[in-house]
Amino acid sequence: MTKRSSQIEIQQAFDQRLDRDKLLQCMRCGFCLPTCPTYIASGYKESHSPRGRIALMKAVADGEKKPDEDFYRTIETCLDCRACEAVCPSGVEYGELIEEAKQILFEYHKESRQEKIIRSMTVRGLFPHPGRLNFVADFTSFYQRSGLQKLAHGLRIMNLFPTSLQTMEAVLPNVHAYKKPLANAAYQPLIPAVKKYRVAFFEGCLMGSMFQHVNSTSKKLLELAGCEVISPKNQICCGALADHSGEKDLARKMAQKNIEIFETMDVDFIVNNAGGCEAELIEYPRLLKDDPDWLPRAEAFSAKVKDLAAILVQADFTKLPLSLPTTRITYQDSCHQLNVVNVAKEPRALLQHVQGVELVEMEERVSCCGSAGIYNMVEPEAANEILDIKMQKITAIPELQYIITANPGCFMQMNLGVHQAGIENKVQVLSLSDFLMLAVDYSQK
Template sequence: MKQIPACSPNVKSNYLWSDPPDENKWADCVHCGMCLESCPTYEITGQEQHSPRGRVHLMKSVAEGKLEVNEQFADPVFQCLDCRACTTACPADVDVGGLIEEARGQIRQAMPPTGVKGLVSKAFLEGLFPHPARMQTLGGLLKFYQKSGLQKLVRSTGLLRIMPKHLVEMESIMPKIGMPVRKKYKSKGMIPAKGKVKNTVAMLTGCIMDVMFSDINEATINVLTRNGNHVVIPKEQTCCGALHVHAGDRETGRRLAKQNIEAFKDADRVIVNAAGCGCMLKDYPELFREEPEWKEKAEAFSAKVQDISKYLHDTGYEKPKSEIKTRLTYHDACHLAHGQGIRKEPREILLDIPGVEMVNMPNADRCCGSAGIYNLTNPEMAGAVLESKMQNVPEDVEMISMGNPGCMLQMAVGVKKYGRNQRIVHTVQLLDWAYKKDDERGVNTIQSRR
């Protein structure tokens, strides 16, 4: 279906499908350049088309019929990390991230992925991530790979050498696979709170999070119930759709959004422990600009979404008594700091744990290069961004804490690649470990932080 021109009745837009980049999002951009220093790809390339204002100019040019939706346009748009740092830096709050995602939707329809990219898209974005049962099967296979001795055999025989370098790096830091919480608590309608009940919350388990980081999901449940929350895990929930929207598959993103909106319709609060997922859930209304009924539902749903650190900070949590004696630094996941404006809450939680000494990381909110599956689709640029990030990570720390699974995998690659020995941890894990030490010592006194 052709789209009414985005700029003026007298201008023929080259966006030919519905849901094009929104003119209102770029209208306030005056190309002042305040965004340039915030952009990781511009830092590395020094090229205007790989800067936020350059990309905005290209998107506007397509809308004005001056540029076709072709490879010249697609490359800068898909090289963007969608880290949202430019919006934080922009005096006019231009939503470059939203524009990028809308532009990718047009590119995907004009230039559908083919070859290896097409196969990867069909296999993972369509065939795997939206299907929890298949994700659990994948988790089972990965667990077998680790426990059966097959992983040791593959590594010792050098079979990994036939794989691309970035995939070998990812395999080398693969976390230990556990039991998904969706499977563990499948028969339970609710995981009861401990002590005085404050709220009943619903939890997004995520797709990659529940397979690769089920221990973090478990820690999240432990912390929530410890602090007086009944936890519900809706059975009909699915992938948040972030990876699909980032790839330009907005139609699948809308379908997954609708499923999640329905799955969580009875929840008062939706708790998320993955920054990328949380940002996507909050962005659901943007997917339904042309569907008023669903946009209203999406707005009501998004208002209920909270990151675990924000929720604990706002509702109060037990201060642990036991020490986790460590020097650590904190990395701001882009979609937590720039996407949701959450910075102080996780830091305050960490500092409330006795024994934790926090070391400041320069440019802590600089992207690490993960950006969903960007480190797989754009490995060279992701590697360059990671190298820049690791230069800012203090060497005299034992842990690097953060709130996003993609960042955890990418930073683990950086630690290994650059000969560091820091442990990568999720903020909620440290709080859970401190609580467990309290239990071991028999500390039962609850002191809430409000």
């Protein structure tokens, strides 16, 4: 794994930097076990559960265990989905512990060649730079619409690439379809005479490039609900991927840039339509807690962050008459939208408001799909095991037509799951915004 001196440095860092009170707060009750995707996918290995990982972190901090390769793999294979936090009776802040552990290992542990390439391409080289993301989106659109993608698959060219890149290519959204304009540009606000709220829209990295159409649709829905929507220029990625990968310094810089941009906006809310992004935006104070100059600015920023579904419900979008032909759907919760932002009722209220729609909850709906940022690229085998468990629940729903999501990672991972299950001709994955716009279009015909 690493040199002995590095193991000593890791042990010292765990001893000095992990919060002892939070480590000792875990009572080992086991409430977290049924909610942990890696614990279940591993065949119920204690070391792959939240309480097992906490015990290992404490053992390393106490010098009772060496931070060997097995320990590194145990920490790195955590999805950081935070499902354990949502059910923990002791209120253990597992997310903070696992992210600090990942940061320490990022600083001291030598990355594998594959990890270094993927991190360089994504966390450091792509997501912090909107221009590069837009270039990739344009290239992806050309790759898809020109026939190159079909050719590459027909000639099995993708088989020459590493599994991580094959996974990345397989989960790409249909970008060229998202570049089409909205079907109806003549929508009127629900209550034109009353401006409900003035909101700033957080575009995000993937949402602002690969899923441009979803962002456009989301803004149109806000306008339908009577909101005035602005989209500040020069905003960048929220920093979630860097934060969850242990690259805290990069995440802090990205947070500071976004705070600087949005704090000048005279708005009621900062609205986002991606569960992972909004969880990071809400947690900017945690990220900047050690900086007395930035902490109050981060707190003021995060206090305005609002989930798209939540603001639509608050703005009485459900008073708009909506309908579709008889349609059976299920909703895939974003882990961070559910476990950090605590938004679950609002998306369902919007979906159930559409006449003709039957929302069928999948069994154990709170489980992760295996996307988790770049997890499905750096841990493809573990991600596929978790996805297989999720797809077993989805394929058990008879006559299902749509899987609705509110996060780009979930969208791509569920697309992969639908493809691997061979049900792409029966089941379509759609964003919450696009599905609601389908209902708007149908209702206004």
